[in-house]
């Protein structure tokens with residue numbers, strides 16, 4: 001245990017930069033072999049407890065009142081006892097640190113989810129995200145099991161259980177948009193709503209060729225947003241990119257856009273830290289590009305910097321980090337998605353001043369936004 005704040009900062013085990021959310025992949029095993037996931041599912045890695053302790057304390061040491069710990073895998077439900085221990089530990093540390101903690105878990109829902117697991121998550125006020133791309137054809141094209149069989153049908157029995165136990169406000173689908181399915185963005189969004197999801201996070205797949213399909217992204221995203229608007233006018237809540245709602249605050253937008261500590265921190269079972277979205281692009285490259293780790297501390301370069309949007313250090317912070325050109329595939333659609341969703345929420349906020357339905361929508365958004 002290091003004695004002073006300064007010593008801990010020097011060692012990279014405490015940070016002076018706000019971390020709003022931190023993703024931890026607790027294991028690598030998964031029943032699926034989705035085409036766009038590069039985690040080595042056969043490596044058998046499970047996060048050591050020392051990494052969990054150090055990461056949780058690192059996150060809670062950062063400025064800012066609200067923190068979100070997102071539990072990923074592999075498939076984290078394969079290690080549910082560890083999920084339980086991580087949640088209870090993080091909760092107790094957050095109480096000691098005087099911080100508000102949100103917990104979230106992401107699953108492929110390709111294994112039968114036990115009611116007892118979901119009840120624990122509900123008690124701990126977890127948000128739960130299901131990776132589900134849309135209709136059966138879209139989903140099964142890339143989300144396959146070890147035998148190459150699509151996983152859509154085996155997920156279905158889990159959905160009512162999730163909605164009944166976790167509740168629709170805290171459940172979300174992650175709709176991965178790939179260059180091959182961008183034309184179906186609206187119909188896939190509607191399929192997910194039809195299955196019971198009210199919160200959908202439109203996610204852009206990186207690492208695949210977007211060049212011939214990029215032009216379709218914005219018109220399709222606009223159709224999704226227009227549909228969500230029309231639904232809201234009928235009193236039905238559908239949320240498109242929930243993670244952006246808190247970023248309507250100006251400072252949040254700046255931090256989100258520029259400082260990778262704010263929303264892009266990830267940790268893998270080997271205890272190494274990375275910035276989003278390495279695991280989904282290049283597993284070996286991620287290892288080479290680690291930005292320190294939970295046990296040895298964040299890398300020297302990022303120990304003492306502090307955010308200044310006008311400084312060259314911050315402007316160039318990640319320019320050498322994303323060296324794999326495949327990481328950059330998808331950057332434009334990702335940026336457009338984010339800009340358009342922000343503009344949508346600005347429009348909602350403006351309308352909410354005089355439109356009671358949009359006021360309701362905004363109120364719901366503020367509750368559900370903590371989901372991402």
Ligand code: SF4
Pocket residue numbers: 017258259260261302305306307308313314315317318
């Ligand atoms: S250099 Fe600036 S943008 Fe990068 S981590 Fe440090 S404070 Fe954040």
